[in-house]
Amino acid sequence: MIDYIKGSIIELTPTDLVLECYGIGYRILISLQTYEGLNGKNEALAYIHHYLREDEELYYGFSTKDERELFRLLIGVSGIGASTARMMLSSLTSDEIRNAILSEDINKIKSIKGIGLKSAQRLILELKDKVVKGVGSDNSSLFAATSGGAADEAATALVMLGFTKANVNKAVSAVLKEHPGASLEEIIKLALKRL
Secondary structure, X not given: OOOEEEEEEEEEOOOEEEEEEOOEEEEEEEOHHHHHHHOOOOEEEEEXXXXXXXXXXXXXXXXXXXXXXXXXXXXXXXXXXXXXXXXXXXXOOHHHHHHHHHOOOHHHHHOOOOOOHHHHHHHHHHHHHHHHOOOOOOOXXXXXXXXXXXXXXXHHHHHHOOOOHXXXXXXXXXXXXXXXXXXXXXXXHHHHHHO
């Protein structure tokens, strides 16, 4: 399985990217979000979702792991294919999609080409609980800067106390921005005040 491809950008359009890596040019389908993230760069790292069917093999690429995780969550919904998920990520940002699902904003989701009323309702029904729990998002960068994994341990402890992963991640992130060198105990105490 391919996790990412890093190389020189040979071609970049709002829908396609050609990355050259060690003499091989990979054609990668991208969303408008990814295009905006890569536009103006000479080199790129594209996180890959390998789409394989009997009659076709495609690479879908994303400039962030977060966007790729949301894409994978979207294609897990019955009736939402890879092309529709890419269209969704081109029409709205990842946060806008998550917020529309959480607030059950059917009209915002229906505004995306290819999504009708039933698809929007199914999307909200199937994904709301997963989005609340933080599924389909990459939070690894949140804890990357901390030494000793104190933030990771604090988040785990708070989730075990019954708080949702999404709320815990927001609280811990806010604490780390204000107090970057906080200890495990300090992170938990300050995060509890925000939850």
